[in-house]
Amino acid sequence: NFVNGALRNPSAAASQFTNAIIGAALAEGLGIFAFLIAILLFLKQ
Template identity: 60%
Template sequence: MDATAAQLIGAGLACLGMGLAAIGVGNIFGNYIGGAMRNPSAADGQFTRAIVGVAFAEALGLFAFVIGILLLFR
């Protein structure tokens, strides 16, 4: 296998984390909406926790993107 091909495959595999982060954000907000529909009075107190969860998931997605870019242009 050529070194360039291996580099491109590694960068593509590293970028899978971005898609998985998007799935995580969908799960967080889906569960938040489900909980808010069951107990609307507690929805305001849980919104900040949902936002923190989204921030962590997006940070991991950005980290995967940066690693992919570093592998691609190294």
């Protein structure tokens, strides 16, 4: 995980943090998108 990588190589922590934030944002965005699709399908009935 991010913490282990940052502790092993502190000089690379900045780029790892950026990648972790981007990954978290993509995961959250996918969940919100799926939720919106489910709501649209539910309201269409």
